Amino acid sequence: MSLSERLLVARLVKRDEEAFNEVVRQHGDRVFNLVLRMVGSRAEAEDIAQEVFVTVFKSIDSFRSEAKLSTWLLRIATNHAKNRIKYLARRREQGSEPNGDDSADLADEGKAPAQSHIHGPDVLLEAAETEDIMQQAIATLEDDQRLLVVLRDVEELSYEEIVEITGLPEGTVKSRLHRARMTLKQLLETNSSERRRFAHPDRGLLFRLPRR
């Protein structure tokens, strides 16, 4: 951990509000994205991401200085996201919530990708479709596999960081990640050949979301 991070943590332990604001500004987007990719719903992700930082504020005393602050944050985010996924799955089973297509929430995210320069509408549409397809594919993975794909392939964390966040041995991380990628590859290749065969203008949901 760097000196500046140690000083920041020392201030956090004293419940320095400005230090906490700094942490939220530095890590807020990353935490939000991780949770968003895990749960697939913006509304849920906002709720969970807020909870993550409230937990950070309350539990900073339990932070071990051997770890990096960012990985500790992401670990908390991961646990919160997993708990929420289980909770939502139980609610659906009990019939109190429709088995919704949560990926539709995220589909809206794909309609206006961040642009550093102006693209034509066809390029934007293709980018949005790709975003939809990728997110739908991720959503079909088992929770543990989805987490690893998001951490490694979306957030581009190192294996060391992923081991710290998940608590899994490196070998297990790699083998589960490999299986997740195989599954994604099959899904994406199937999707790609379906789209070529039918060339249908509608972006239907080509992946069946698992009933949890």
Place this chain on the structure above:
Amino acid sequence: MPHLLERFRRTLGGLGSLKRTAAPNSFLADIQQQINRRSRGRFFRRRWLLFGRIPFEWLSLAMIVAMLVYYLVMLQSSPTGVKPIP
């Protein structure tokens, strides 16, 4: 095996390009509000600020000091003197 890995990487290359979505604009404020509520006002108290910078407590104190100074000056400069009511 390396060529298979390369195929995986190409097929899944899109994952890394998934758009990073920014947290909502009110994200920090919402978190502060939550902590304030759960700590029963102990943290992230709402501060009233003049021009967004000067706390109103300081302004009140400054006004009290100014009034006191004005009173003392008037007391000194008055020809008949301002005498306290017995």
